[in-house]
Amino acid sequence: MITRRTLLGGLAAGAAAASGLTLAGRALGSTATTGRAAASLPLHIVNSSGQYANSSIWIYIVGNDGTQQVHVTPDGRLRPVALADNGSDGFTDYAIPLAAGATTTLQLPQMSGRIYTALGSKLKFKAVADGNGKAALAYPAGWVAGDPNYDVLHDCAEFTYNASGMYCNTTMVDMFSVPLALHLSGAKDQTTGTLRDGARAKVFTDVKGAEGFDRLVIGDKRVIAPGHGLDSGLFAKDYLAPAIDEAWSAYASKDLTVTTNAGKFTGRVNGGKLAFTGPGTVAFDKPSTRDVLFCDGTLAAPNDGTLGPVAAILGAALNRSTLTTHTAQPTTDPAAFYQQRLTNHYAKAMHAATKDGKAYGFAFDDVAGFASYIEDGAPKELTLTLTPF
Structure with a gap:
């Protein structure tokens, strides 16, 4: 099974090297050329936000085709990113406007990446x-705070x-801002990411009310993940230290x-x-709070079938606060989490917000199947819905 962490490596490698950003998930897998999927897939964008008209929403499809960074044009063509694409303001304009009607249909080429939604203003x-x-x-x-898109309402x-x-x-x-849901039809119909009624506001309230997490709420625009908050001085660097020590x-x-799949x-x-000891010999230094929140550092999970799966499970247990209580x-059992x-x-609030209880609140949230992730080997169409605020 491909998970978000194996899914996203290529995107992170290119974008992070270029921009200094740490992209969550460590993205994009192989773009093989043999198999069942068609060369392109219908992608439907549905605006049910109730807050913004289609004329005030833009879509960006950006990522990697396996050899280079690319973007998708409004007519479904895959184009390489080029330095010459920067305009007089110093930024590209890869925006895809929504159609005037309720649904916008695009053709999604084979690639790995992100579908960004920008509401009210374009992204840079x-x-x-x-x-x-x-x-x-x-x-x-x-x-x-200094990012040129900080004041733009967006998500992906x-x-x-x-x-x-x-x-x-x-x-x-990385953050939560715009409620999004994915529906994938193919060999079966699957939906994930749908929030409960009123859940966006509750996420903001719940995170703001949690001791030590209040500064992660940025007005009504977004809630940033505690790892990024830690790096920005908005979250305590030693928050989880007593739990890790315990x-x-x-x-x-x-x-x-x-x-793990390798054994016990x-x-x-x-x-x-x-x-x-077991199927292999692996060892971990005591992680820091940052290691746990980013699922990195001493908890980095290589795709080796041995160290990686154990690291992922330890990282999930520390985020979910079950490591000490469950040997x-x-x-x-999600009733034991948080x-x-x-x-x-932060992750607790995200899971409470979704109808199916699944969310990607941290990078190892796929452990035991609690991530807002779906896949299909014979896909027919994908729908991204901006759900009600």
Whole structure:
């Protein structure tokens, strides 16, 4: 199964190298040329926001075709990003306007990337040269006060569409602003990301009311993820330290078991490291709060089938505050999640907001199947809906 973390690597590599941004999810997989999926897929954009007319909404489809950074034109053509695309204001204009009617239909070529929605104003994507001198895009960073898109109401969904099928998700890993839902039809009909009635306002209220999380709420525009808040000085760098210390102390005297597709790993803390034996030998230094929130650093998860899956499960357990309380991981009962005082209250609010209980509140939210992610090996069409605010 392709997950968001394997789905998004190529996008992050190009955009982050170009812009200095850390793109959540570590994006986009292979764009193979054999399989069942057609060369392009109908993409429907439906505006049910109730707040903005179609004339005030723009779509951007940007990403990577496996060899270079690209964008999609309004007529469904795939075009490479070029430095010459920057206009007199220093930014590209890759905006796709919505049709006057209720539904806008585009053709989505095979690629990996993001579908951005901008409400009220256009986004400013800047074409820049990456570390290899290739053209790439600096993506919007709504969590950075000095970003040119900071005042624009925007959000995105992520996808990889290749010959093997469509793999897509809504995401709150970086921030939450615009309620979005995805409907994928093909071998079966699937929908994810749909918020409960009134849930957008409740997310803002719940995060603002959680101790230590209040400064992550940026007016009525967005709620930024605590990892980005930490980097911006809006969230405590040691917020999770007592919970992490508690877990490391607990497993100095008892076993922790972690079960992955490779088998069962058994771990103990020794010399400050949480070391596992089993199908392989892996060990982890004690993570920082930032490592947990970004699922990176000591919890980075390579696609190796051994270290990576164990890291992902540990990261999920620490975000969900189940590591100390459950000696067998992954924990699969959502009733056990986010029950401690020190927990990822941002992710908790996101999951409470969605109708199916699934969200991408942090990068390892796919552990045990709680992410707002869907896939289909024989896709027929994809619909992105801006749902009511």
